[in-house]
Amino acid sequence: ILNVEQSPQSLHVQEGDSTNFTCSFPSSNFYALHWYRWETAKSPEALFVMTLNGDEKKKGRISATLNTKEGYSYLYIKGSQPEDSATYLCARYMDSNYQLIWGAGTKLIIKP
């Protein structure tokens, strides 16, 4: 995998259901992975920065895991609420250049 890829591209989830989506990235020269939440007409908001293989981070109902050896991270949302509707972006730092390389995002829509 040369780029940062996110799947699915979009996701419709019923309010109250839990969901997860994936960020895949090149495992070589890994340095850090960022997750951001981006609501329409607002600024991207940082959720997590993860650096170590096996890292698990949690913020309220949202959590993320990191596997640097196989090059993926999962973002989980437990008990989805309408305010979770947003685009979730992941971005990767390599240790050879300090540029955040972004995925295209997963657009999450919570249906009431």
Added chain:
Amino acid sequence: EPEVTQTPSHQVTQMGQEVILRCVPISNHLYFYWYRQILGQKVEFLVSFYNNEISEKSEIFDDQFSVERPDGSNFTLKIRSTKLEDSAMYFCASSAVLVTYEQYFGPGTRLTVT
């Protein structure tokens, strides 16, 4: 809560004109960034800035682009001679520490080149 601000929110300019996009990062942050997102495409890194100089830049950031921190608070992106393909949303961000720290984004400036 401190936030990154950007002005203007929308800039319309004619091809070939110079534009300056302005950002005020969070005051105690040390690293500053510009990103852009062309409509329907991924967010793209343009440049990072630390200690009054560029620390990284992407292939997109060619001689038409420059950044400056003129007065210790503002952080500007200048495009010398705009092209149609420069039309995008430009985001400024800042962070306390490079790489392992979250970045705080401004609301963006939508640049439209006609």
